[in-house]
Amino acid sequence: MKLSPRFRSLLVRIGPFLGLILVIALFSLPEETRGYFLTYHNFKIIFTQTVIVAIGALGMTLVIISGGIDISVGSGIALSSVVGALLIQHGWGTVAVVVGTVASGALLGLANGSAIAGLRMTPFIITLGMLGVARGVAKWLGDNQTVNYDASPINGWMTTASPFSHSLPPGVWVAVALAVLTAWILRSTVLGRHIFALGSNESAARLCGVPTTRLKVTVYVLAGCFTGLAGLFQLSRLRQGDPTVAVGLELDIIAAVIIGGASLNGGVGGVLGSMIGALIMSVLRNGSQQMGWPTYFQEIIIGLVIIAAVFVDRLRQGKGSG
C-alpha cells in the first residue's frame, strides 16, 4: 500500500486524535454506556487510570525516539513500588520516599543503558533479561508477598474516591507537568535534538560528534526515572507495594507511544501523541468494562489495537507490505 507524502504527514499529525475520537464515540453511542460514559466523573477516572501508563510512556517516548526499546518497564514499576512501600515501612519521610523510589527506577535504567551502550547489545534482549531480573528482585525484596504499611500521604495522590470533589487528583497534574517538561526537552534542547539524531541515524550522529554511548545511557536513566515515578503512583493507587503488579504493562506503554506516532525505527515521535495514545488505551479499558465485556475480550481488543498501530506505523514509513 502506498500513500502520498502529504497524506502520510497528515496521518502522523492527526492520526492519534482521530483514534481517540473514534474510541470515545465507540463507547458513547451504545445504550448501555450512553448515560455515564461521557460524564466528567468518568473522565476523571479515565485520567487517573491513565497516569501510570502516561508517565511510563514519557520515558518510553525518549527511548523509542532514540532508536531503542525498553520492555522491562512493567517489572520496573513493580520493583519501584515495592521499594517505595519498604521505604515507607521503614519510616522514611515522604520526600525521601519519592526520591528513593525514583532512584530505584533510575538505577534499573542505568543498568539497561550501560549494558546496551557498553556491551553494544540489542535493547530488546537486554531489557528482556532485565524484565526478569527486576521482577525477581521485586519479589525478593517483598519476600514474595505484598508490602503493606500503615498510612502515607502518598495514598491520596491517585484517589478518585469522592465523586463530589471536582478537582483531579495530584497524580494527573504531575503527569501533565512532566509531559510538558518532556515535550520541551525533546523539542528545544540540545539533549532532545541529539536524541532524535541518535534514533534517526546513529552513524551520522556519531560522525557529527554526538557522544552516542553516553547519550544512550542518559536516555535509559531518564526513562528509568519515569519508570520509578510510575511505580510511585502504582504504590499510591494500590496502597501497598505489590511485586506481581503491572505484568504486561510494558505492552500498553509501548502501544501508547506507537499509536502516538513514534516509529519503532527511531527518530520519530512526540510527547503529545504518546499521551493521546495512553488515553486511547485507558478509554478502551474503561469502556470495555462499562460495556460489561469480559476481561479476555478486552485483552483481545487491546492486542488488535497494538497490531493496528504497528501497521499504521508501517504505512507512515511508506514501506508498503515489504
Next chain:
Amino acid sequence: MLRLTGIRKAFGATQALRGVSLELEKGEVHALIGENGAGKSTLMRILSGACSPDGGTMELDGRPYVPDGPQGARAQGVAMIYQELNLALHLSLQENIVLGDERARFGWIDRRACRARAVAALAQLGHGDMDPDRPARACSVAEQQIAEIARALLGRPKVLIMDEPTSSLTQADAERLFAVILRLRAQGVSVVYISHFLEECGRVADRYTVIKDGETVGGGRMQDAGIGHLTRLMTGREVRELYPRTSHSPGPVILRAESVSSPPRLRRASLSLRAGEILGLAGLIGAGRTDLLRTMFGLDRLASGEVCIVGSPAARATPGNRWRQGVGLVSENRKEEGLMLNRSLADNLTLTKMGSFGRLGAVSAKRQQAAARRWIDALAIKCRGPAQLAGELSGGTQQKIALARLLEHPARIFLLDEPTRGIDVGTKVEIYRIIGELAAAGKAVLVVSSYLPELLGLCDTIGVMARGDLVDVRPRGHWTEEEILRVATGS
C-alpha cells in the same frame, strides 16, 4: 561458447551499460578490465541472473541465454563467486559446499553422500587436504573462498565468474588461487576474471575485454597487450574544463599523520596537509583510503601512529574532539552515515554545533533555521525550506547539505570521502567550485576519489594508496592517470 552482444542497462537516469559485447571461449580465462564505475559489476550481475538487461542478446552454447534469477543462471551453467563471500559461518565447510543441494533419503539428510560430494569437489580443486568438517568461521578467507568455488563446482558450471577474487588474499594465497583457476581451465571451465590488478590479469588470463563508461572499448589476446596499453584503454578520456581553477597557494602544515594504522585494512600511512591545499587520495576500492580518513577522524580505532592537528591542543581521536579542533568529515555513505533522512535540513546542517543556538542547553529553532537559510541561499540548495526532511531531496542536494554542515561548523580541515559519487554533473561542478574556494580561503581539503580525472583536475597534490599503505605522494604535475593506476595496482 558464451556470447554477449550490445548489452544495455539503465538504472533510473544513469546509463550503466551502453552496449557491451563479450565473447568467451570454452576453457579460457578471460579478464574483464575497467575502472571503478565502468560497468563491470552491472555486467556481471546481468550475466549471473541478478538483474536483466534492457537490451542486447546473450547466447550460451549457441542457444539464447535468458537466466531468471541466480538459480536459473546456475542451472544453465553460469556460476558467480562474489567479492564478498557468502558462507554460513556456523556450518562446516562441507555443509556449506552442499548447501541448497543436499542429498536426502526419505527426507533424512544423507550425511555420507553429502560429505563425499564436498570432498570430491575440494579434490577437484587440488585442495583435497582441507578438513571438510571445520566450521567456516574457523577458516581463513582463502579457505572460505576455495569452499565457495567448490560449492559452485557442484553445479557443473560451464562459466565461472570471479569478482575481484584476490582483493583480500595474501600473495601466497593468491598464487594458490591462480593454480586453482588454471586447473579449472584444464577441466574445460571458462572463467571470467575481474580484477583491478592488471599484472594478475596478465598472468592468469588468456584474453581480455576492456570496458569503459559502459561500453566495450577493446579486447584481444593477453600476450599481445602490455599493461600500458590496457591502462590507456581504461582511462582514455579528456575532461578538464569541469574543474574551475581557483588560485590558491598552500601555506603551513595544519594536519600531520604519522604512520597511522588501523588493521586490517589500513596498514601504514603518513601524510601532511597544508592550509590552502587540496590533497587527493587515489587508490582502488579497499586500498584503505576511507579507512585512513575515518581513523584520522576518530571513527575507526587508531591502532598505532599519531595524528596531529596543528594549532589545537592534542586530544584523543574522537569525532567530537575533531569537530572541536575544526576538522570535519563528509562520509562516502550519504544515506547510511551522512544524513539523518527523517530529520529536517536545518537539523542536519547544525547537528555538530547544536549547543551554539541557545543558552543552557536550549536550542533556538529560529536561529537554527536562520543559519540553515544562509547556506540554502549561498549554495543554491534546491529545497522548500529549512524544515524540509533531508530524505526528500535529491542525491546532489543531499551532498551539498553534508558539505554545508562543515561550512556552517565552521571547519578548517575538510576530509571529503567521494564527495561527488552518484551526483549529477551540474552539482559536481558546483562542488568542485566550493572546494576550490575553500582552498583559496586557506582551508585544507583532503579528497578521496575513485575518479582519476577528478583528482587530476582538482588537487594540488595526490597520494596513492595500495593494499593499506600510502605508497606515494607527489605534486599533481608529476602524475598521469596511467602512472596513478600503475602505483595503485602495484604493477
